[in-house]
Amino acid sequence: MRLNEDCRNGEEKENDRGSLPLSLPQLKLVVGYALTSKKVKSFLQPKLEGLARRKGILFVAIDHQKPLAEQGPFDIVLHKLTGEAWGRILEDYREKHPEVTVLDPPDAIQHLYNRQSMLKDVADINLCDSYGKIGVPKQLVITKDSSAIPDAVSKAELTLPIVAKPLVVDGTAKSHELSLAYDAFSLSKLDPPIVLQEFVNHGGLLFKVYIVGEAIKVVRRFSLPDVDKRELRKNAGVYRFPRVSCAAASAEDANLDPGIAELPPRPLLERLAKELRRRLGLRLFNIDIIREHGTRDRYYVIDINYFPGYGKMPGYEHIFTDFLLSLVQSKYKRRLSNT
Ligand SMILES: Nc1ncnc2c1ncn2[C@@H]1O[C@H](COP(=O)(O)OP(=O)(O)OP(=O)(O)O)[C@@H](O)[C@H]1O
Numbered sequence: 390m391r392l393n394e395d396c397r398n399g400e401e402k403e404n405d406r407g408s409l410p411l412s413l414p415q416l417k418l419v420v421g422y423a424l425t426s427k428k429v430k431s432f433l434q435p436k437l438e439g440l441a442r443r444k445g446i447l448f449v450a451i452d453h454q455k456p457l458a459e460q461g462p463f464d465i466v467l468h469k470l471t472g473e474a475w476g477r478i479l480e481d482y483r484e485k486h487p488e489v490t491v492l493d494p495p496d497a498i499q500h501l502y503n504r505q506s507m508l509k510d511v512a513d514i515n516l517c518d519s520y521g522k523i524g525v526p527k528q529l530v531i532t533k534d535s536s537a538i539p540d541a542v543s544k545a546e547l548t549l550p551i552v553a554k555p556l557v558v559d560g561t562a563k564s565h566e567l568s569l570a571y572d573a574f575s576l577s578k579l580d581p582p583i584v585l586q587e588f589v590n591h592g593g594l595l596f597k598v599y600i601v602g603e604a605i606k607v608v609r610r611f612s613l614p615d616v617d618k619r620e621l622r623k624n625a626g627v628y629r630f631p632r633v634s635c636a637a638a639s640a641e642d643a644n645l646d647p648g649i650a651e652l653p654p655r656p657l658l659e660r661l662a663k664e665l666r667r668r669l670g671l672r673l674f675n676i677d678i679i680r681e682h683g684t685r686d687r688y689y690v691i692d693i694n695y696f697p698g699y700g701k702m703p704g705y706e707h708i709f710t711d712f713l714l715s716l717v718q719s720k721y722k723r724r725l726s727n728t
């Protein structure tokens with residue numbers, strides 16, 4: 390972190406939401422970012438950059454034509470790019486620059502790029518307390534041979550309908566092309582590797598739980614409608630469906646049945662977030678949670694995304710800048726206590 394006496398003047402001296410303890414010198418925090426142009430557009434909105442500047446945080450684009458080590462110096466590196474080459478560059482940089490916080494470690498992120506390993510920790514946590522139970526839908530991975538799917542589905546005793554999702558999430562639109570199958574035979578039309586997941590009726594509403602370090606923010610999103618099991622036979626086939634829950638329009642203001650709209654209990658989400666942060670070793674992700682329709686406390690995690698669309702999270706500019714400052718403040722305090 391760079392000490393900077395004159396980076397804030399005039400009205401910019403205001404201490405936004407009290408994030409900077411007054412006893413600390415004024416900081417200038419440099420955040421290098423390596424993001425796709427789509428992500429830059431959705432995340433680095435003027436309201437984020439403006440607030441960040443007022444708080445002494447500067448976002449600087451990482452130049453891919455130049456070696457990372459020759460850029461900066463950075464306090465934090467924020468990134469969401471795929472590819473092994475980039476992962477190696479970052480690992481090498483982390484080794485040589487342990488003083489820089491890389492958000493997040495590439496190995497840990499990799500865990501979320503496979504829909505099987507992504508949900509493993511949720512299943513292992515097996516969270517169940519007086520506030521509710523959180524699990525994952527029953528699922529099956531098919532790596533090859535689509536003709537064997539009907540048999541595999543029957544052996545695994547998966548109940549129809551079934552959601553089919555590409556196994557690997559690699560940032561392409563194709564990895565988000567999902568299908569809903571009303572009969573197991575139609576699944577043999579799909580291209581493995583795929584994950585087959587039991588569809589859980591949830592009243593057409595999904596909870597997106599955004600995590601930014603210690604902060605948690607939940608929003609409601611529209612989702613797929615319930616499927617009447619009696620309709621299965623009539624509708625046999627496999628149907629591609631669009632990215633319903635990703636739409637910018639939120640379900641916050643919709644006139645919903647209170648039993649469906651009620652948010653999951655805060656203590657339950659806090660326990661889940663704390664455990665997942667620790668087990669995944671990640672600080673920036675979101676969790677898609679649904680509540681089984683007709684129950685009050687039976688929850689399923691269906692998806693976890695690394696560095697999701699924070700631009701759609703209300704108040705993200707405050708939450709994110711507070712988080713960035715908290716990272717260097719704790720580092721600064723540790724350094725002071727070591728001197
Ligand atoms: N097991 C399930 N039961 C019921 N609905 C599901 C299930 N899995 C997925 N869905 C529906 O499909 C949508 C997309 O699924 P999922 O979130 O796994 O895909 P994704 O492409 O990774 O989405 P994102 O855009 O959040 O990354 C969910 O938002 C939900 O509406």
Ligand SMILES: O=P(O)(O)O[C@H]1[C@H](O)[C@@H](O)[C@H](OP(=O)(O)O)[C@@H](OP(=O)(O)O)[C@H]1O
Nearest residue numbers: 427428431469560634635675694697698699
């Ligand atoms: O915030 P939610 O509704 O979960 O949806 C996000 C997806 O989960 C992310 O995968 C998208 O980011 P990438 O396009 O960088 O993968 C992300 O893209 P965005 O950052 O351009 O909005 C979103 O589509």
Ligand SMILES: [Mg+2]
Nearest residue numbers: 634677692693
């Ligand atoms: Mg999702």
Ligand SMILES: [Mg+2]
Nearest residue numbers: 558692693694
């Ligand atoms: Mg996803």
